[in-house]
Amino acid sequence: MKKMTTRYIALFAVVMLASCSDFLTEKPKVQLVEEDLFSDDKKIVFAVDGLLTQWRNTRQDRGALILELGTDEAQQGGQQVRENSTQAALDRYDAALDAPNSTIADLWNKRWSIIATAAKIYTYASTNELKAYGAFLRGTLTYECAMFWGEVPLISVENNRLGRQPLADVYASIISDLAFAGQYLPEHQDDLKRPTRYAALALLGKVYMSIPDGGGTRDYAKAIEYFDQVIPHYQLVTDYGRIFDAEQNQNLTESIYSFQFRNQQPDNSMVQHHAGSRAVANLDGNVYFGGYDLAVPTEYYYSDVADGGIWEDGDTRKLASIRYDLTLPDGRVPELTWTGQQDELGPHTRKFEDIRTNGKVNFWNGGSIMPYLRLSDILLSKAECLNELEQTGAAVDLVNTTVRTRAFGGSLTAEQTWSASMSQDDFRENILDERMRELAFEGWRRIDLIRTKQLVPLVKARNIWAGGPDGRIDEHHLRYPIPDTEIKLNEFIDVDDQNSGY
Structure with missing residues (x-):
């Protein structure tokens, strides 16, 4: 990890110099050293903003979709699976999902580069406020790494613990970081790429309800305490579709934190390039819902309840979230391309569409604001905690009166209202479906499935690649493999430290 940490600090210095060319002009760029970069708070402010952009860019291009793959709400398109066995492994869970997998290594490397500089x-x-940005980013990204890989290093200037650390220590560190950020970050930000204390508190609640076996004791009551500090400061918008409407200001009253993309380079997200339909792109590259089928909805996600899926009559989230009609604005109807893959013409997520590009520039240039933490997520999380505390009636009431009421246009019929007599087990099943309806393609599904131990059964049943003849998902896939590049570079991690099954 000594080599890893040094490498990432050097990489960050290059990124900072590229984005702030007039920064630190008193020395040649090649002489920029750590003492210069962190020598005073003015320079650290530049470092904070650069690091927040680096965090945002983990969701840029394919990054927003890679973690959706291999879940029960998203899977690769047929041609994508055939073109790239390394990437296909994320859905197939086959032998190519191993330590040399470069896609997994990219997920690992991008996160540890941020953690190292945040430390x-x-x-x-x-100042505590500036320290809080470092704590927020280190805690947030360490939480992701712990959920995906299990025991991970703990990076600290004072006491680097560079081997894989016990889960109890890892989660104690995450909680400490986010608690510090929740205390010292500002309540409001004029610069919206900077998180507020409420983003830290929301994440802290999610951590307390996610602690795995060996990481300590889950504390649902503590999670609710933090959620209750967040909820009063935000309000659900009336129209769910506004959340993803690129023509409107998407920093809405329910946005706790969003990644600030725009449809101009280098701040374009490029995600639609991968989320849209190849058949549409084949007809016209400037139609805003074209793309190349990297991640498409599973049949379970796009189907109605009557057909074995999740959508109930009257749920406004269905058409706001999923594009079923691929007819071009000029009336042309796309046909299968040379690939012959039927999913080119199937449903696609529309959460990354940017209509501002339509007829003007390629959909690659799209860049609407991307939600990360929304009030509806926190309300559903609180309801889940209430249910685990055997307050199922209160949990049902919270979901009915907030998220579902908004979803069905402001009022619920008797059929649309969850029963107050719902059992605790039924609620557990229903809340996972409700989270999919509300939050699909927003980056939380893998964590939801891991923390509820539903990754294997639900993905096997609903993801055609994981459940098909080549799919081999089993319990060891609750964790990704530690990349072999890390094992080679980090003297404190060797092959015996690899996750079981790889």
């Missing part, structure tokens, strides 16, 4: 910010900043 420096936390240590060298002279």
